[in-house]
Amino acid sequence: MAQVKSHALSEVLDELENSATGDTTAVSEVIDAMGRRSFASIMLIFSLVSSSPVSAIPGMTAFVGTVIFFIVIQMLAGRNSLWLPQFITRRTISTEKLRKAITWLRKPVRSVERFLKSRLTFxxxxxxxxxxxxxxxxxxxxxxxxxxxPGxxxxxxxxxxxxxxxxxTRDGALVIVSLVALLAVPLAIWQIGF
Known part of the structure; x- marks a missing residue:
């Protein structure tokens, strides 16, 4: 059975960090760094950033939801290259905040990587x-x-x-875990909100 690269997720964070230059980083710069054909990497980056303390920025959750929506629609349509409207690609974030988020994410990402392997690829x-x-x-x-x-x-x-x-990483078991977690989202939000 083919094995995934043991540091595939960390490498995505490395690419994101390399794209973060100047005072602010534009969404277009992040996408160009990931490669417009890498739907999974781009989806991972935006969802990871939104699960970090950066999510406290007003509008960040809605913005990331919009980006992921466009990605999923194009995956369902079978597109080979990602297109995003300008109101998304022109959006910027403070490079300092982005780098702090990357640093914060490295430890949990390394923990998850240890368990990843190619399985249930159907x-x-x-x-x-x-x-x-x-x-x-x-x-x-x-x-x-x-x-x-909040949260x-x-x-x-x-x-x-x-x-x-x-x-x-072609890990079908992790996809199943994500779907189980998705079913628990309404309950978790109910507990937080009420």
Whole structure:
């Protein structure tokens, strides 16, 4: 059975860090650094950043939900290269905040990497991949409303990050974990909000 690169997720963070130059970093710079064909890497980056302390920035959860929605729609359509509208690609974030988020993310990412391997890869083929993609898309539609419940946006982003990590590393078991976690999201948000 083929093994994934043991540091695949850390390498994505490295690429993100390399793209973070100047006082601010634009979404277009991040996407160009990841490569427009790497849907999984781009999805992982945005969901990881949104699950870090950066998620406290007003509008960040809704923005990331919008980005992931566009990614999923194009994956369902079978596109080979990602396109995002200018109102997304022109958006910038403080490079200092982005680098702090990357530093914060490295430890949990390293912990997850130890358990990743290529398995249950049939889940990444049609029609099986459609179910998780549709569920993630439904979650992104809820994310703007999660802005009003502190911490709930991070929970949703973690679920998406788990799915993206599974997609990137061809680990079907992690995709299943993300779907189980997705089912728990409403309960977790209920507990936080009430």
């Amino acid at each position: 889940l990444f083929h049609r029609p099986y991949i459609w179910l998780p993609l549709l569920l993630i898309m439904a979650l992104t539609l809820c994310m703007p409303f999660l802005e009003f419940i 709930s946006g991070s929970i949703a982003s973690i679920v998406i990050a788990l799915f993206a990590a599974g997609l990137l």
